[in-house]
Amino acid sequence: MTLRLSTADADFEDRFTAFLATKREASQEVDAAVREIIARVRAEGDRALKEYTKRFDRFDVEKAGMRVERSEIEAAYEATDAETRAALELAKERIEAHHRRQMPTDTRYKDALGVELGWRWTPISAVGLYVPGGLASYPSSVLMNAVPARVAGVERITITTPTPDGRLNPLVLVAADIAGVTEILRIGGAQAIAALAHGTETIAPVDKIVGPGNAWVSAAKRQVFGQVGIDMIAGPSEVLVVADGENDPTWIAADLLAQAEHDTAAQSILMTDDPAFAEAVAAEVERQLKQLSRAEIAGASWRDFGAIILLRSLEEAPTLIDRLAPEHLELATAQAESLLQRIRNAGAVFLGRHTPEVIGDYVGGSNHVLPTARSARFSSGLSVMDFLKRMSILRLDSGQLRALGPAAVTLARAEGLEAHGRAVSIRLNI
Amino acid sequence: MTLRLSTADADFEDRFTAFLATKREASQEVDAAVREIIARVRAEGDRALKEYTKRFDRFDVEKAGMRVERSEIEAAYEATDAETRAALELAKERIEAHHRRQMPTDTRYKDALGVELGWRWTPISAVGLYVPGGLASYPSSVLMNAVPARVAGVERITITTPTPDGRLNPLVLVAADIAGVTEILRIGGAQAIAALAHGTETIAPVDKIVGPGNAWVSAAKRQVFGQVGIDMIAGPSEVLVVADGENDPTWIAADLLAQAEHDTAAQSILMTDDPAFAEAVAAEVERQLKQLSRAEIAGASWRDFGAIILLRSLEEAPTLIDRLAPEHLELATAQAESLLQRIRNAGAVFLGRHTPEVIGDYVGGSNHVLPTARSARFSSGLSVMDFLKRMSILRLDSGQLRALGPAAVTLARAEGLEAHGRAVSIRLNI
Incomplete structure (x- = not known):
């Protein structure tokens, strides 16, 4: 049964913390x-x-x-x-x-x-x-x-x-x-x-x-x-869809299932402030599941790792999003832009109601190799930077060496690195 | 005895390749x-x-x-x-x-x-x-x-x-x-x-x-x-000094020893096109060693892992530098700038005769946390980028989704990901 959490519940913090710690992959000893x-x-x-x-x-x-x-x-x-x-x-x-x-x-x-x-x-x-x-x-x-x-x-x-x-x-x-x-x-x-x-x-x-x-x-x-x-060690894929009640539940259900069909260990999460909308999406997921060729995989993923998180207000979203640090984040709300400004941890963000995450998988132009398993807290999606490296460059003339050198000699001596100090002092005759 | 190589020798390629493969640290099974x-x-x-x-x-x-x-x-x-x-x-x-x-x-x-x-x-x-x-x-x-x-x-x-x-x-x-x-x-x-x-x-x-x-x-x-x-897993430190015969051998010897005093597994390499200069530096290293408090460490490093590589011409340097991919590279030659343009693999480069690597250790301003053990082939020194991550952003409206969506559906179907296709087609009524 797909997990349901509500920020209005007294035990929300404990249950959300436990949810964050869920391991979705058995580690194989190879x-x-x-x-x-x-x-x-x-x-x-x-x-x-x-x-x-x-x-x-x-x-x-x-x-x-x-x-x-x-x-x-x-x-x-x-x-x-x-x-x-x-x-x-x-x-x-x-x-x-x-x-x-x-x-x-x-x-x-x-x-x-x-x-x-x-x-x-x-x-x-x-x-x-x-x-x-x-x-x-x-x-x-x-x-x-x-x-x-x-x-x-x-x-x-x-x-x-x-x-x-x-x-x-x-x-x-x-x-x-x-x-x-x-x-x-x-x-x-x-x-x-x-x-x-x-x-x-x-x-x-x-x-x-x-x-x-x-x-x-x-x-x-x-x-x-x-x-x-x-590059990074990729884990099973995940999506967090933040949606207000103005969305078409069939669209949002389709987005959740697109993620779920990848792998039984994939994860799809819906976050909304509208309980009736949440139920409509949940019902629609079950209905669409019946039509999918990969229904077994998607169904297992949704049942075992999916979640619906009810918020009292979308104002609660940014803090929870940052703790989840999702690989993919859909902001299907009227305030997508202002929400975005308050978020720090996400691999890729899809703004508005007409940007299903799947567009980013194929033809958006941005990269679909993204940090999974909450690693968006400390890492980024693949980019040209992963195929480049930076050489740092320094050049002093004799006058500049005379200006900066004594401080280097002082620090070298403080660290007990006499030969370091000499590499400078020998050039300065000090 | 410190290794000597010369590009003029018939067996240079074999010996240089073996030198590149030298492991300087015993791996500890912990x-x-x-x-x-x-x-x-x-x-x-x-x-x-x-x-x-x-x-x-x-x-x-x-x-x-x-x-x-x-x-x-x-x-x-x-x-x-x-x-x-x-x-x-x-x-x-x-x-x-x-x-x-x-x-x-x-x-x-x-x-x-x-x-x-x-x-x-x-x-x-x-x-x-x-x-x-x-x-x-x-x-x-x-x-x-x-x-x-x-x-x-x-x-x-x-x-x-x-x-x-x-x-x-x-x-x-x-x-x-x-x-x-x-x-x-x-x-x-x-x-x-x-x-x-x-x-x-x-x-x-x-x-x-x-x-x-x-x-x-x-x-x-x-x-x-x-x-x-x-961050990276740092190995013992290393310097490659490329110097023409116009340098003061006492300065270059001091630079080699500054690196060597770090650790018995540190590595200092001199590359020059001037055999007499090479011998003068080697003699000067021995002389300065006698005066160092960390002579034992620096001496062991220089003897076990140091090297002098004689070139027929400094034109040979860039290819060999890229293969060595040194953590620190001093270009103490008149043509430092033009050499730099031909180099791809180095952590940090110190240009000219008045930029001892030690300045970069302390007060240059650039970072001294740099890729060791030839990893400058694929990685860079520490920078602000290591403390930031990048969220990618995508936004389509309904017209743009109509333009790009069909190609996404085609690719999703080609990959056998039916639910991916549906997340787009359900929005387009196709």
């Missing part, structure tokens, strides 16, 4: 097994990849060829209808246009002393993008990860994707090609992460690995972190 | 012990903190009080000479002025369709800053971590620091106060990280933990990552 896979790929390279792929994906990757061929990509285009291809191209263009605006600028300035300071942004050279197989093999996610990397100027973008029984999702190939991906490798799992991080005879190592994956892939990303950069 | 500490702090709160502090730091934190009192901070000011205090204040002002320039701006715009897109930056609410005890208890690092957090607008900055036998470093207290730190807790180790991440009866949890630490602290940060954000 660390030791993943450690062994990484060690074997490091030691044996392609031979280990071949064996693991035989075992887990049931085909001979040596025979199939590690790299997807141009002819396979052409065949994938042939297998894609014109409408889908056009939609992928529209999405790519919109994502590209939006992410171009995120490009930071280099800075160089002189302070009052004349000391030059600044920074310079440069792209990461080579990035690996993990694309899951099976249910979660989404061409839209290929665009959302690869396009910002291209915009940032990453030279080599390597996709790895599991191909169970050797079968590839043609839409992933088409999306990768549209996004300008450099190469696509027919391997998946922890072994693919190990190959991207450490390289093998046929795979050059990358500098950073992004993209979602199962427990094995996530554990492998954690273990290779440091050797390469990684 | 994961299981750290997991137990975190579990106990979660289960028992303050009681566990008290026990661990008794065991590891040999004092009663309950009796001493978890929080450092204002009177202790006042006493620390008393114990600090005026020159050191003035140097800390100068450093704080310069760090603050520089980091203010890093503040990103919010954006909101309409695209050709009239769709509104944008983003809004907000500070992280509460940040924990770990300050190591013992040798690595540096007041300068307190400033480098806390000042950017304050500039970003973080409301609560909590320092945790081990106080072996109950003893605090007064300069850490003074630096924390100057930087505007909110509270200072007298606990350290993995137990302090656990307390910051999960909270106890007396400690409110934070959203992100930054700052360097030993193997236990680093392992704890990795384990709580996800529950809270963390």
